[in-house]
Amino acid sequence: MATNPATEMALPTRFGRILMSDACQKIDFHWGRLHIDGSAFSFIALGLASRPPHGIGCRVQHLKKNRGAQYNPTANRIEVPKASFGTNPGEEMEVVHEATHAIADATTKSKMRGELEETAAYVAGALYNINAAASISGPFPVTPTGIWLAAHNVALQIVGNPGYALSPIIASPLRQAVLTSPTYAFLKQTPNYTHDGVSL
């Protein structure tokens, strides 16, 4: 796919703005070793504003089927299928999701079970969608379906509790939705996500 560097260069600024928005900065929960909150998203926004090879990059590239976007923990890069990515509510949720993977990469130096990290990333995206609504009963910018619906139902239980330590019992339906999704069939062969840090 031919990429226009000028439009690709707009991605870090656009993604940084999403992460610094009120809806994202209000996110605050613990999940195992992860603390997903406004200051962690601010660190990722700072990473996006850094100059390569430091910080977090953005790249437009072809992605596998069923993938809206992905975080590459080796390259410290958010990879998206088009330079206009992040300009509608569904894509904004996905940016928050991928930024949560970047938080895991930046703040944990060890491996993590893929479905556990996905659980955190989906809850963060779902909280963003709920926080962006006028009330927690909606209407929501994105009507969740599939894994996002499981995440939405988890997020609704913790949205009013900043700093909440998400319990495995509450998260269980979401974790199962990830494990049974064709998108994450690869977790059967490669169950762990690796992290090597993010330097600014």
Ligand SMILES: [Zn+2]
């Ligand atoms: Zn993910």
